[in-house]
Amino acid sequence: MFKLLSxxxxxxxxxxxxxxxxxxxxxxxxxxxxxACRKPDGREIDEFDTPHCYHVVGLDxxxxxxxxxxLPTTRPHLQTHLYPEILQGAPSPSxxxxxxxxxxxxxxxxxxxxxxxDAVSGPSFTAVAEAAALLGLEGLLVQTHPxxxxxxxxxxxxxxxxxxxxxxxxxxxxxxxxxxxxxxxETHRQIFRLSGSVLEVDRVRIPSRTPIDLPHRRxx
Amino acid sequence: MILPIIADLKLxxxxxxxxxxxxxxxxxxxxxxxxxxxxELRAAGHRFGYDAFLIGGLPQTETEGLLDCAMISGWPPEWxxxxxxxxxxxxxxxxxxxxxxxxxxxxxxxxxxxxxxRAARVMNEARDFALNDGFCVPFHDLDGTEAGVSxxxxxxxxxxxxxxxxxxxxxxxxxxARAVSQARSRGVERTRGHLTDREVECLKWSAAGKSAWxxxxxxxxxxxxxxxxxxxxxxxxxxxxxxQSIAEAMRxxxxx
Numbered sequence: 001m002f003k004l005l006s007x008x009x010x011x012x013x014x015x016x017x018x019x020x021x022x023x024x025x026x027x028x029x030x031x032x033x034x035x036a037c038r039k040p041d042g043r044e045i046d047e048f049d050t051p052h053c054y055h056v057v058g059l060d061x062x063x064x065x066x067x068x069x070x071l072p073t074t075r076p077h078l079q080t081h082l083y084p085e086i087l088q089g090a091p092s093p094s095x096x097x098x099x100x101x102x103x104x105x106x107x108x109x110x111x112x113x114x115x116x117x118d119a120v121s122g123p124s125f126t127a128v129a130e131a132a133a134l135l136g137l138e139g140l141l142v143q144t145h146p147x148x149x150x151x152x153x154x155x156x157x158x159x160x161x162x163x164x165x166x167x168x169x170x171x172x173x174x175x176x177x178x179x180x181x182x183x184x185x186e187t188h189r190q191i192f193r194l195s196g197s198v199l200e201v202d203r204v205r206i207p208s209r210t211p212i213d214l215p216h217r218r219x220x
Numbered sequence: 221m222i223l224p225i226i227a228d229l230k231l232x233x234x235x236x237x238x239x240x241x242x243x244x245x246x247x248x249x250x251x252x253x254x255x256x257x258x259x260e261l262r263a264a265g266h267r268f269g270y271d272a273f274l275i276g277g278l279p280q281t282e283t284e285g286l287l288d289c290a291m292i293s294g295w296p297p298e299w300x301x302x303x304x305x306x307x308x309x310x311x312x313x314x315x316x317x318x319x320x321x322x323x324x325x326x327x328x329x330x331x332x333x334x335x336x337x338r339a340a341r342v343m344n345e346a347r348d349f350a351l352n353d354g355f356c357v358p359f360h361d362l363d364g365t366e367a368g369v370s371x372x373x374x375x376x377x378x379x380x381x382x383x384x385x386x387x388x389x390x391x392x393x394x395x396x397a398r399a400v401s402q403a404r405s406r407g408v409e410r411t412r413g414h415l416t417d418r419e420v421e422c423l424k425w426s427a428a429g430k431s432a433w434x435x436x437x438x439x440x441x442x443x444x445x446x447x448x449x450x451x452x453x454x455x456x457x458x459x460x461x462x463x464q465s466i467a468e469a470m471r472x473x474x475x476x
Contacts, residue, residue, distance in 0.1 A: 090238070117363045146391060147322045150359055153395040161245065164238050164384035172323055174388070 001059050002066075002127035002199045004134065008051040020057055021045050023064035027105040048077065054099070056131050056199075058106075058124050065107045066124035070099040070131065070140070078102055079141055079175060083168060086143060086175050090163045093141070093177050100141040101128060101178075122192030125155055129185050130199040139179035146174045156187025240267055241385035248392045254292050257396050261294055261389075268378065268386050270371035272296060272351060275397045278318060278366040279309050291397045295372075299349040303342075311338040318358040318368045324387050327354035327372070350374045355383065357390035369394055415474060419453040422446050424475050427466045 005013060021043035028034045028044055037044050048071055058066030071077040073094035079087065080094075110120040132140055142152070146165050153159050157178040165174040188194070244264045251257045261273050273294040276286070286304040293300055302308075309315055316339075317330040332339035346352075354372035361367075369390035378386065415423075418439075425435040432450065436443040450462060457472075459465040469475045 088238070121362060145322065146387060147358075147360055150391050150394060151362060153391070154361070154398065161242065161388055164241065164381065165387050166384065 002123065002130075003055075003057045003059065004127075004131045004199055004201055005055045005057060006051070007049060007053040007055070016057070017055075018043065019062075019064050020055060020067060023067055023107070024103060024105065027067075027107070028103065031108055048102070050075070054131065054135065056124075056127050058120060058127065060110075060120075065110050065120050066127075067103060067105045068101060068124070068128045068131075069103040070128075070135070071102060072096070073098045073100055073141060077141070079143060083143075086163065086166055086168055086173055088163045088166065092162050092175070093139075095138075097136060097138040098141060098177070099132070099135070099137055104128075104144070117192070122188070123194065123198045125152075126185070126188040126192060126194060127199045129155070129157075129180065129188050130197055132180055133185060134199065134201060137180065139177055141175070142178050143173055143175040145172055149174050149176055152176075152178055155191060156181060156184040158184075237379075237381045237385045241388050244389050245392045248389070248396050251396050252400070254397070254400050257393060257400065258292055258294060261292070261393055264389055265294075265371075265373075268371070268376075268382060268389075269373060270355070270376050271373040273369065273371045275369050275393055276367065278315060278368070280365070282310065285309055291367075291401055292393075296349045296351075299346070299351065302345070308342045311336075312342045313339045314354065314356050314370060315368070318356065318366055321358055322360055324355060324357045324383060324390075327356065327370075330356070346372070353377070355386060357387055357394075359394055367394060415453055415456055415469075416449075419449045419456070420469075420474060422449040423453055423466060423469050426450060426462060427470070427475055 003016075005016070024044035025037075025039060025042050029038045037046070039045070048069075052072050052075055054070040056068040056070065057064060073080075074096055077100040079092050079100060104124075106118070106121050106124055111118050128140075139157075141162075142149075149159060158181050160177045160179070162175040162177060165172050167173070189196075244260060244267075247260050248257065251260060257275075261275075265271060265273065274290060275292040276290040279285075279289055285307055286300060286309050289309065290300070295303075303312075313330040313332040313336075314327050316332075317325060327343070332343075346354075351372040352374055353376035354370055355376060355378060356368055356370045359367040359369075371386060371390075421439065422435055425438060426432075430438065432446040433443045435446045439446070450465065453469070454460075454462065454465040457465050457468040459468050466475070
């Protein structure tokens with residue numbers, strides 16, 4: 001099950017957000033060794049975790065098994081305020097209908113326990129596409145390994161490169177703008193054999209400041 | 221005041237390669253057929269300095285050869301044939317390296333043991349076809365399958381920026397190669413209407429005037445099974461009876 005939470009509602013769901021920050025610390029600091037993000041209380045939170053961001057949380061029972069964060073590009077985000085150098089001077093799109101997809105993670109135990117496609121990764125990618133459509137977005141900025149860019153393309157995102165791939169912190173990274181198309185969600189569902197929506201949307205969790213037509217989608 | 225000028229020059233070169241790569245990608249995204257993808261990659265070779273290229277998946281079984289795995293081939297045809305017939309796909313150190321890395325690499329950095337004569341032979345024979353140097357971009361899917369785009373030539377020397385540009389070109393070439401291959405197989409499926417070989421066979425005999433009993437004798441199966449095959453074919457072709465089934469199958473070119 002996947003939940004979409006706004007940063008604003010996080011305050012009302014402190015228990016879940018606490019689990020989310022601990023999951024992020026387990027994954028990014030302990031598993032991926034992002035030492036700069038290490039926190040003494042074991043909760044990975046940064047200055048971008050504001051009331052304006054969205055959290056896409058995958059849950060198995062009460063346990064967090066996947067996560068992605070969407071940051072508004074009308075405010076400071078990673079491409080502009082953390083590592084603008086990866087754009088190598090190229091312009092990057094921004095606006096109220098463009099968010100930045102960051103902190104994408106699937107619990108390593110879930111990924112390693114299966115051969116081939118595991119049960120969480122596919123739906124977690126689908127949940128992000130559904131969240132983007134639900135929020136009325138045109139697309140998402142992403143900076144990730146080129147291998148994952150190829151996958152996003154095969155999942156039905158229309159991908160514009162923003163710069164050439166470059167090396168960042170010892171790993172290859174490619175900044176892109178991934179646009180939702182009318183087929184994006186359906187393509188995810190076909191590839192991962194999903195019969196319907198994976199995102200469980202609770203009206204109360206979406207703050208009123210963002211006008212959203214529920215549950216209208218940009219695609220079937 | 222020499223340093224700032226050099227810095228500017230470098231920026232100019234980088235943005236030039238970026239623009240060249242983006243232009244190629246733009247055209248690749250517009251490509252609708254294998255031939256168009258092939259043409260774009262041929263043309264891009266003039267800019268990056270490669271003479272040949274190959275887009276393909278990695279073999280999933282021991283019996284698959286190059287011709288089973290190639291999606292779009294710009295290899296010299298004689299080399300493709302030799303490579304396929306001799307099963308080099310299973311000894312090529314470049315192919316092995318794809319399985320172990322997610323980052324692009326030069327062919328010369330694809331390692332093999334000094335005693336591995338079969339691997340050495342693949343690399344040596346490639347030189348006979350003017351494939352001395354190469355650059356390979358690996359792909360790894362979520363389901364664990366691998367693929368690659370390889371560029372080769374008599375003398376391929378790429379700057380770091382050119383490698384980055386060619387990496388990006390490879391990503392879009394692979395994406396488009398997959399899309400046009402899928403469109404092709406979907407087209408074939410639509411025409412064939414998912415009919416099985418047995419169903420097609422029964423339709424052919426039916427069109428030749430044979431009864432279900434005749435057909436059952438020819439195919440050494442029961443008449444009841446022949447009836448079942450014909451009924452199933454009829455359903456798949458949206459036909460109400462056997463005459464319409466045959467007419468529809470002929471119209472679609474399933475039988476002639």
